[in-house]
Amino acid sequence: MINTQRFTFSRVAIYATLILAAAVYLVPLVVMLLTSFKTPEDIRTGNLLSWPQVIDGIGWIKAWDTVGGYFWNSVKITVPAVLISTFIGAMNGYVLSMWRFRGSQLFFGLLLFGCFLPFQTVLLPASFTIGKLGLANTTTGLVLVHVVYGLAFTTLFFRNYYVSIPDALVKAARLDGAGFFTIFGRILLPMSVPIVMVCLIWQFTQIWNDFLFGVVFASGDAQPITVALNNLVNTSTGAKEYNVDMAAAMIAGLPTLLVYIFAGKYFLRGLTSGAVKG
C-alpha cells in the first residue's frame, strides 16, 4: 500500500471511481429486485430503475409456482453432492499429503490436469453411463455426476491444505499407536475446519449454479432450478412477464448470494486457492 494524504484531489477521484464502480456492480441486482415487484403494466410504462408504482408480489408468486418445485430439486441435488464430494476430497487429500506411495503423485497430476478439462468432452459418454445405470433424469444421477466431476477440486483443496501440516504430527501419532483412520479423525479433521468451510461453500456455489450438467442429465422433472429458469426466460410463447422472470432469477440466485454474504471470506479463499494452482 502506498501512502497518500487524505483529501487531495486524487483521493476524492479514487473514492468517486470506486463508488461509481460499486454502483455499476449493484445496478443489475437492484434492477432485478425492482422489476420483480412491479406489475407488467408498470414495467411497460416505467423504466429499469423506476420505483414500482405499487409494490406487487404477483411476480414472485407466479415465479414460485413455475420454478418453486425445481428449487427443491436443486436442494436435493446440491446438499448430498456437496457433502459427499467434500468427504471424498478430504480423504483423498489426506492420503495424497500424508501417505504418499508410488503412483499417488502421478494420480495427483492427472487429477490436477482434470480440473481444466472442458466438460463437453465427457458429456456424451457420461450420459450413456448414467442412462445405463438407470439414473437418467433423476436427481440421484445428477448427484453422482457432480460428485465425480467435483472430486478434482475438492481433492485439490484438501491436499494443498494438508501438505502444509508438518508430517511430524502424523509420525508422532503413528508412534503413539494411532492407525490410519484414527489419525484422520482425531488429529487432522479437528484441524481442518477452515478448509472444510471453503470446500463446502465452493462446492455449494458451483453445484447450485451449475447449468450444463443439469440440462444434459436431468431435464424434465428432476431438473435443477437453473434449467427451469433458463426454460422460463427462453419461452417464446405468450407475453413476456419480466416481473416473473426477474423474481425467478432472484429465487435461483438467492441461496448462493446469501451464502456469499454470510461466508464470503471462505468463498474468496476457495477462489484464490483454486486460482493459485491455475
Add this chain to the structure above:
Amino acid sequence: MSSVAVFSKASPFDALQRWLPKLVLAPSMLIVLVGFYGYIFWTFLLSFTNSSFMPSYQWVGLQQYARLMANDRWWVASKNLAVFGGMFIVISLVIGVFLAILLDQRIRKEGFIRTIYLYPMALSMIVTGTAWKWLLNPGLGLDKMLRDWGWEGFRFDWLLDQDRVVYCLVIAAVWQASGFVMAMFLAGLRGVDQSIIRAAQVDGASLPTIYLRIVLPSLRPVFFSAFMILAHIAIKSFDLVSAMTAGGPGYSSDLPAMFMYSFTFSRGQMGIGSASAIMMLGAILAILVPYLYSELRNKRHD
C-alpha cells in the same frame, strides 16, 4: 516424507493399515481414469464415427471433422469465441487490475467495497444472463431508461443485432468476472515487497509510474493465473449464452460449447458433436500445455 514401514508376518491389522491408503484412493483413481480420461477417449473415438441419434461405431475417418470445418455455424461460433474470449479476458483484466490498484490505496471500508465487486461471481451464469438480458432489452431496458432520463432517441438493440450481440455477452461476462480478477490482484499487490516501492519513491518516481513499471511487471504470475481462469470461463460459457441469447439471433451469438450441446443432444448428431468437443479440448490444450511447459522450465531454473 515417510513411506510405509516394512511389515513382518505380524498382525493382519498391520497388513490392512499398509493397504488402507491405497484402498481409500482407489475409487477416486478409478473415477478419474474412467470418468475423465476414459470418457475423453470415448468422445475422441466417437468423433471418428458416423454416430447420429445413437452411437454407432462405424469408422468414417475424419469426415466429421470435415463436416465441422464446412459448417458455417461452427465457424461463427469459433469466431465468436475468439472475439468474446479475447475481449472478455482483456477487459476483465484491465478493469480488475485498475480496481485492485485503487483499492490498494488504503481505502476505508475496503472490505465492504470488495464484497460488492465480487458478489457477481457467486451467481449462476444463468442468473447473470437473465439479468443482463433484461437490462439490455431493446425497448424496455437500458435504452428506455436513458430516454426517460432525457437522452432522446437513444437506442440500444445490440441484442438483436447479429454483429453486435457478442458484445452483449462480453458486457455480462465482464460484470461477473472482473471482481474476481480484482480480488486476485489485490491479494497479489498486498504481497509485493514494500521496500522496492520505497526505493522507487526515493528515486523520485510518481505513483502511476511505480505501478506500471515496477509493481505490475512483478505480478506476472498473477496475470498468468488470471488469464488461465478467465480463458477457462470463456471456453465454458455455455450458461451465459443459453440464458441471454440462446445463441441468437439465429446463431450469431453461438459459442462452441453451445454448438456441441445443440448438435449432440438436440439435433442428434453425435459424431459432429463429439468432433466439436475434441476441438474444444484442443483449444484448451493449446493454451495449457505451453503454460505448463514454461512453468516447469522456470521451476527447474529456480
Add this chain to the structure above:
Amino acid sequence: MATLELRNVNKSYGKGLPDTLKNIELKIDDGEFLILVGPSGCGKSTLMNCIAGLESISGGAILVDDADISGMSPKDRDIAMVFQSYALYPTMSVRDNIAFGLKIRKMSAAAIEEEVARVSKLLQIEHLLSRKPGQLSGGQQQRVAMGRALARRPKIYLFDEPLSNLDAKLRVEMRTEMKLMHQRLKTTTVYVTHDQIEAMTLGDKVAVMKDGIIQQFGTPKQIYNDPANLFVASFIGSPPMNFIPLRLQRREGRLLALLDSGQARCELPLGMQDAGLEDRDVIVGIRAEQIVLAPAEANGLPVIRAEVQVIEPTGPDTLVFVTLNGIKVCCRMAPDDAPAVGQSLNLQFDPAKVLLFDANTGERLGAMSSPQAQGRADNVAQFKGR
C-alpha cells in the same frame, strides 16, 4: 529400558539412487545415551526414522534387547520420539496430548491420570495441563513433547534435534536439564543433533555421520582426542582443529613436520615412525589448546616464534591467530597472556598430541602409542573395505 543394536543397516530409496545409509553398525547398552551427530544430509534423521519404524530399512537388522524389530510397525516397537518441531496435537489440551498414546493402548482412565500426573510433575508442567499447544512457549512445548514420550515408558527414547528450535540461552539450560533427567531416569536414548557441543556434553557414546556412513563411533573423549579421519577431526571441537598440509621430512630416521611462521622455522617431530609417510601429501592436525605460549625456560618441546595477526577474546580465553606455512592457525591462551596484534610470541607444541591425516583420503595415519589408540582400533576396523 533396553539395549539397542544396529547390524549392517542399509537404506536406499530406489535403484539408481545412492544409498542413504550404508552399513550402519552400532551397539549401545541399557541406559546409555547415544548421540548421532553430523552435518545436514548425513542421514542421521533417516537413521532415527528407521529405528522408530517410520521408514523401512533395505538391509540389515535392528535389534532391541536382542530381538529383531526390523519388521515391526512403529506402534509395536515400544519406542517414543520427541520431534524437532515437537509435533504436539494442536487441537488437544496438554493433558490430552500426553494421554493420547496411552488411550490408544487402552490404559484405564485411572492409570492414565496417574501417568499424566507423574510426568507433569517431573517436567514441571502441571500448571499447563489444560492449555493448548498454541498457548505455550517454545520451551514449554518442548517439555510437553518430552512428557508425551515419558508417559509411554518405552524401551527406547528417540530425540530428533529437540533443542534446535530454542533460543541459545534456553538451549543451554535445557541441555543441562536433559542431562540431569537422563542421570535420574537412566533411559536408553538415541539423540540426533547437528550441534557438536551437544554431542560432546550429552552423550555416553557418539556416532559421527557423513553421507550415510558412520565416520566414527566412540565416547566423546575418543572422538575428540582420537578422531578417525579428517572429517571427524574438523567437525568436532570449537574452535575447529588447525590443519596444515605439508610433506614430511625424514631425517636420521625420524619423521619431521617443518613449520614456517614467516619469522622463524621449527621442526616438529612426530610420534609415528611408519615407513613411507614422507612420500605422501599429509595434513597435520593440532587443536588450538595444544598450541600454547612457550614457557620462559626451554623444556625440550619444539618452539616457534610467530606474529599475531588477529585476536578474538571470548571471555574465558582468547583465541590468537598466527600464520604457519601460509595457513591461519588458531591458538588458545589465557586472556592475560595474549599479546596485541602485530606483536610476536613464542608458541610451543606437544608432538605427542599432534595428529596426522592423509591429504587425499582424509584417513588418520600412523599408530599412536597412547591408550586412545585402543578406541581407534575398533573404529578403523569399521572402515575396512569402504
